[in-house]
Amino acid sequence: MIDTTDRRLIQATQDGLPLVPHPYHAVAGTLGLDPEEVMARLRRMLETGVIRRIGAVPNHYALGYRANGMSVWDVVDERITEIGRQVGALDFVSHAYHRPRHPPLWPYNLFAMVHGRSRDEVLAHVEAIAGVIGPAARAHDVLFSTRILKKTGLRLTG
Amino acid sequence: MDQTDRRIINALQGGFPVSERPFGDAGRALGLEEEELIGRIRGLVEAGALSRFAPMYHAERLGGGLTLAAMAVPEECFDTVAALVNAHPEIAHNYARAHALNMWFVVATERPEDVARVLAVIAAETGLEVYDMPKREEFFIGLRFEV
Numbered sequence: 681m682i683d684t685t686d687r688r689l690i691q692a693t694q695d696g697l698p699l700v701p702h703p704y705h706a707v708a709g710t711l712g713l714d715p716e717e718v719m720a721r722l723r724r725m726l727e728t729g730v731i732r733r734i735g736a737v738p739n740h741y742a743l744g745y746r747a748n749g750m751s752v753w754d755v756v757d758e759r760i761t762e763i764g765r766q767v768g769a770l771d772f773v774s775h776a777y778h779r780p781r782h783p784p785l786w787p788y789n790l791f792a793m794v795h796g797r798s799r800d801e802v803l804a805h806v807e808a809i810a811g812v813i814g815p816a817a818r819a820h821d822v823l824f825s826t827r828i829l830k831k832t833g834l835r836l837t838g
Numbered sequence: 839m840d841q842t843d844r845r846i847i848n849a850l851q852g853g854f855p856v857s858e859r860p861f862g863d864a865g866r867a868l869g870l871e872e873e874e875l876i877g878r879i880r881g882l883v884e885a886g887a888l889s890r891f892a893p894m895y896h897a898e899r900l901g902g903g904l905t906l907a908a909m910a911v912p913e914e915c916f917d918t919v920a921a922l923v924n925a926h927p928e929i930a931h932n933y934a935r936a937h938a939l940n941m942w943f944v945v946a947t948e949r950p951e952d953v954a955r956v957l958a959v960i961a962a963e964t965g966l967e968v969y970d971m972p973k974r975e976e977f978f979i980g981l982r983f984e985v
Contacts (some may be wrong), residue, residue: 683902690900696890701859701872715858722856732894734854736879739889743847750935750942763854767844768977776896778910778975786969793858813869815926821937829932830924 682730685713689721697734745795749802749822751809752788754781759816760789766812767792772805787819799824839887842870846878847887854891901927903950905972907957908939909964916940922963928956939969 682690688711698706706723708715725731740748755763760778767790776792789796792809796802806822845868855863857864861879862872870878882888897904911919916934923943924932947953953972961968 688897688898690893694894694895696883699861699876699883699891701861701876703860704856705858715863719856725893726856726894728899729896730899732896733854734856734893735850735852735854736847736882736891737885737889737894738847738851743885761977764975764977767907774975777973778977779971779973782969782971786971791971823935823937825933825935825940827932827934829920830929830943831931832929 681728682725685717686721686725686730689713689718696834702837704791729797729812740795742745744797747796747824749794749799749824751794751806751822752820753788753792753809753813753817754787755792755813756816756818757789763813763816764790767809770794770805770809770812772796784810794822827829839882839885843878843887846870847882850879850891860907897946898929901950902963903945903947903953905911905945905953905957905970907943907945907960907971908969909941909960909966910938911966912963919964919966922958926956928952 689707692707692711698704699705704718705715708718711718722731722734726734733838753767764776764778767773770792772794774793774795776788776790779791781787781789794802794805794809796805802824803822806820810817810820842957849868850902852862853865857863861875864869865872865875868875877959879891884893888925897981909919909923918936923941928945928947930944930946932941934940935942936953945953947956957968957970
């Protein structure tokens with residue numbers, strides 16, 4: 681899906697576009713590529729979903745969203761896709777995934793990361809999700825992070 | 839951060855053009871000159887309000903492996919286990935969370951087949967069970983923060 685030139689382009693842009701009037705030309709100059717080729721590759725990666733989007737990546741902590749909770753739900757299997765989409769569409773949910781259960785310790789199969797300005801706001805959002813899912817959720821929990829042990833970001837290397 | 843900065847953050851969390859002068863094009867839609875938009879974005883990045891201004895890549899579609907894993911770590915050896923886990927360069931994030939499963943980490947590898955190997959090594963090094971929770975389906979990603 682991506683070739684070695686795409687990989688070089690990803691490595692050159694993943695930490696930030698040059699903040700200059702012709703950013704794609706600047707990237708092309710660094711990589712020794714034609715600017716038109718750089719733009720064509722970026723457009724293709726947008727179309728195929730290799731690039732989710734291009735733009736401002738907010739630092740949610742710096743913007744006042746200081747609380748986040750990983751809400752987890754035991755949802756009946758037959759409705760996981762339908763319910764996952766409903767939960768994912770809520771504006772305070774940043775990620776929603778179907779993941780495997782590990783019973784009995786871990787009965788939950790739907791994960792939804794909830795953001796808020798405070799722990800109470802996160803808990804209120806979790807209750808709102810409970811209302812959306814209704815009786816299709818047999819159990820739920822919310823896991824707050826107590827410490828960041830490591831955070832490096834996903835990086836394409838080598 | 840003023841009202842114009844907030845407008846920029848709210849409007850430009852996606853859809854930045856791929857064009858000859860994208861800041862000029864994006865600025866026109868916001869009623870800002872190219873130079874002012876560039877200067878304000880630079881200021882927001884330097885102030886830490888934006889972690890970056892960039893393409894956001896989809897990790898799995900780059901061909902690598904990715905999973906979320908959790909462990910139930912006894913409190914008395916928590917820091918030792920954290921150090922063992924974090925020593926692997928494939929561990930991108932690791933969070934302590936309040937639950938019986940109290941350590942949650944993301945494993946990202948260049949090759950998909952390496953995920954299982956990294957988890958097996960961590961299990962062997964720590965003597966603890968590692969619960970692998972790979973994504974089966976993604977419903978939405980990418981909160982648009984209103985500021």
